Amino acid sequence: MPTHKSVRLEHRGGMLFVAEPSSGHVISFDERRSNQGGSPVETVLSALAACTAMDVISIAIKKRQAISSYEIEASGSQRDEYPQVYTEIELVHVVHGTGLSEAAIRRSIELSATKYCPINAMLSAGATVVHHRYRIASSGERPFEAAGLVISTGPYQRPEVLA
Numbered sequence: 741m742p743t744h745k746s747v748r749l750e751h752r753g754g755m756l757f758v759a760e761p762s763s764g765h766v767i768s769f770d771e772r773r774s775n776q777g778g779s780p781v782e783t784v785l786s787a788l789a790a791c792t793a794m795d796v797i798s799i800a801i802k803k804r805q806a807i808s809s810y811e812i813e814a815s816g817s818q819r820d821e822y823p824q825v826y827t828e829i830e831l832v833h834v835v836h837g838t839g840l841s842e843a844a845i846r847r848s849i850e851l852s853a854t855k856y857c858p859i860n861a862m863l864s865a866g867a868t869v870v871h872h873r874y875r876i877a878s879s880g881e882r883p884f885e886a887a888g889l890v891i892s893t894g895p896y897q898r899p900e901v902l903a
Contacts, residue, residue, distance in 0.1 A: 781818065781826075784859075788870070789814040789831060791859040795852035796833060796845075803844040807837040826868045833874045840878035842886045849874060849890045864894030 748760045755771040768777030778786070789812040797810055816829040835845055853860055853872045860870055875887045 781824070784826070784863075785814050785816050785829065788829065788857070788859045788863065791857045792831060792849070792852045792872075793833075795856040796848045799848040799851055799856075800835075800845060803841070803848065805837060805840055805844055805848075807835055807840070809836045810834070825866070826863065828869045828871070829863065830871045830873065833872070835874065836877045836879075838878065838880040839882070840876055842876055842878075842884070845874060845876055846888075846890050853891050853893050860893060864897050867895045869894045 746762045750758050750760070752758055754774050754776075756774065756776045757769045758777075759767045759769065761767070767783070769780050769783065770777035772779065793810070793812050797807065800807055811834050813832040813834060814829065816826040818824040819827050833845070833849055849872050853870070864870055869892055871892045872890045873888065874890060875885075877885050
């Protein structure tokens with residue numbers, strides 16, 4: 741049975757809108773001039789980063805990775821024409837820890853990108869290419885640093901999502 745989500749959006753004057761999702765966590769949206777809330781388009785980028793981060797950290801922990809810090813650097817390019825959709829997004833997973841396995845971190849990112857993250861699936865089903873990269877710094881018995889591309893998803897690569 742499909743999961744149902746709901747949001748009530750209220751106009752609070754000017755270009756300020758407040759979303760009240762069924763989760764109860766209020767989100768404010770605004771345009772950049774009055775700057776009283778987040779940009780809806782930047783929020784999509786934030787949602788993608790948060791979605792994949794939750795997957796990656798969960799999978800990596802199951803793979804017994806001793807992660808001491810983890811962040812995602814997310815950036816996107818929009819087209820000039822309306823609607824100004826993201827044409828390309830780059831996510832860089834920055835992982836620090838002790839005794840990390842590059843293969844385990846790469847696989848965690850790949851599983852999020854290809855199987856678990858619904859935000860990535862929605863964007864990849866449309867006109868957006870999402871590049872999933874990583875930078876790892878592992879300390880311990882065999883310290884190393886590594887960086888690279890795991891996978892690029894989209895555009896129009898997820899037809900099973902639309903079925």
